Amino acid sequence: MDNPRERVLNTASLLFHQQGYNSTGINQIISEAKVAKASFYQHFKSKDDxxxxxxxxxxxxxxxxxxxxxxxxxxxxxxxxxxxxxxxxxxxxxxxxxxxxxxxxxxxxxxxxxxxxxxxxxxxxxxxxxxxxxxxxxxxxxxxxxxxxxxxxxxxxxxxxxxxxxxxxxxxxxxxxxxxx
Incomplete structure (x- = not known):
């Protein structure tokens, strides 16, 4: 399985592409990537990052x-x-x-x-x-x-x-x- 950073990035890539940037929330990305919130913020300071x-x-x-x-x-x-x-x-x-x-x-x-x-x-x-x-x-x-x-x-x-x-x-x-x- 991918590391947490890759899972977040892969999940965000699919969601941004399918739903759009503004329609995709951090909580949805965290949930679908199956990572902890702390893990998300360890790799990305913000949704913009x-x-x-x-x-x-x-x-x-x-x-x-x-x-x-x-x-x-x-x-x-x-x-x-x-x-x-x-x-x-x-x-x-x-x-x-x-x-x-x-x-x-x-x-x-x-x-x-x-x-x-x-x-x-x-x-x-x-x-x-x-x-x-x-x-x-x-x-x-x-x-x-x-x-x-x-x-x-x-x-x-x-x-x-x-x-x-x-x-x-x-x-x-x-x-x-x-x-x-």
Whole structure:
């Protein structure tokens, strides 16, 4: 069995993802993780600290999966065909995650919508994740308007697919990418 910190983090990850950050209480996490309250506070000073740990873990998992998914789909070379395939594979990754996670969308944006102005530490983690995503597209396409365009299309595809519980707009986004690259 996992240690108490891992049980709390795994439980919070599921609950934050399924219920949302504000709808998930510390007492529910403690109960479902089967840890003592003192054990929770030994590992996390607050719910916000737990959220930061969750987002940090999610960031690592999500980028590892994205990179594996895009690398398995194409071979990286300097030609535009491979760049295009990489970007298209990234959109396929959205479809994969939607199917795997039942269209729950982006954990980072879901939590962003629940933050208050005084939760700047959580906001900083979210901003860092999104900056890394922008860098991911810039690594493939180079700095510039095209990478920014693809990033914005990618983000909107995630949001719209969550909103409508459908991959239809992700597929349309792939068609757009196919035309602009």
């Amino acid at each position: 737990l959220c930061i740990a969750f987002l940090t873990s999610r960031h690592t998992f999500w980028f590892s999966e994205l990179r594996a998914y895009t690398q398995d789909s194409v071979t990286y070379t300097q030609d535009s065909v491979s760049h295009k395939q990489s970007i298209l594979a990234a959109f396929d990754f959205i479809i994969h995650m939607n199917n795997k996670e039942n269209f729950r969308g982006c954990s980072f944006l879901n939590i962003l919508s629940e933050l208050s102005k005084n939760q700047s530490a959580i906001l900083s983690v979210i901003q860092s994740h999104k900056n890394d995503l922008r860098k991911f597209f810039a690594e493939i396409l180079g700095e510039g308007l095209l990478a920014a365009h693809i990033y914005l299309l990618f983000e909107s595809a995630i949001i719209e697919s969550q909103l409508f519980s459908s991959n239809e707009l992700v597929l349309k986004s792939k068609e757009i990418v196919n035309h602009i690259i």
